[in-house]
Amino acid sequence: MASRAVVHQGPNPTGAAKQKMVPVEGKNRRALRDIGNLVPAPAADAKTRVMTRPIRGGKLLVNGGKPADKQKEAIVEGVAGNVRKNACKPKPYEVIVISSDDEEDDCRDEVLRSGSGLRSVSSKRAGGKSGRTYTSTLLARSKVACGIVNKSKDLIVDIDAEDINNELAVVEYVEDMYNFYKETEECGRVYDYMGLQPNINARMRAILVDWLIEVHRKFELMPESLYLTVNIMDRFLAMKTVPRSELQLVGMGSMLxxxxxxxxxxxxVNDFIAISNNAYVRNHLLVMEKSILGKLEWNLTIPTPYVFLVRYIKASLPYDSELENMVFFFAELGLVNYSTTILYRPSMLAASAVYAAxxxxxxxxxxxxxxxxxxAYAEDQLIDCAKLLVSYHSQCGAAENKLKGAYSKYSSPDRGAVALFPPAKSLLSMEASSS
Known part of the structure; x- marks a missing residue:
């Protein structure tokens, strides 16, 4: 809203009729009347000046704190506003002009074009002089503080908006739940333990996990069971030395x-014994199950990669079943390979699988x-893990590669045959250039 400067004449000491408020040429808005104990200050010369200081001790300070001429000093008396006036008649003064809406709109447009509220914002020129109003400065800085100026054109989508009426989606708590998962994922994370296992190595572990993927598919189990199986197995192997002859038994006990x-x-139990080709008897599996639970202290509530995969696939809009199958394919390749399981936390492995897909x-x-x-991961944070996953994909079709569990599973039509897609050339070229 525009404000206009007006010329205000002081009271007539002789009691004559009050002069009319005459607007300055080109401005037609009346100024606000004096409020409280602020009175107009006489200017020292013919030029108009802006009042910048309050009254202190009965004296009005103008022009940077200098007292006005005592011959022209105005003193406030009483609440009623009775004013004693000297012989000198106060000269007109100019009321501060408040920045207009047009100026603020121009500043807003300039801020959005520049991309930063802290940069210099050009304001309108008035009377041949340029300047920037306080309103425009505060507006620009507020935009920066709120993140409006630097906000990307690709807006963040509320992925839970469609589930607001779905009680099973627990929209009210889902953000807090995943914040908790991110905070506690280190508790169930497994670090390098192969140095503690003299009888087994990473290759043996990969063969076991590849076989467990086939067993999981044969039994038609839930996806959560596979990821928890691998987590239980790794945590147990990190705590207890296992002979090579019992490694498969550890995998079976973990899946049970x-x-x-x-x-x-x-x-x-008999189903596991049968699928292992009767390599073990019932009592062996029950003893292993008890040993696993004892070592883990019955702590089975662990955020596995699957917990994050479900959320990140949902965030990868729009929904695509082909993308979903590809993400799970990369995630299971990550489970098979010891290096990705050890080097990267579950949330990063899940995010990298989405990025690779x-x-x-x-x-x-x-x-x-x-x-x-x-x-909560930027693209550059996922490059290394994603390149590993894509390299595993490129090796799946090799004749010398005996780990065909995940590859066969995701080569079937019911999984979209995503394993048959050519590997990501962009990530493979990055790997070649870096090496």
Missing amino acids: VACKYEEIWAPE RCTLNKTPLWTETLKHQT
């Missing part, structure tokens, strides 16, 4: 425990603001 935790109808399917953009917000 995970199924009892996750499945409604868990496979029976988007690169393989040539999604644009490769990483959105919504994914960055939900995963």
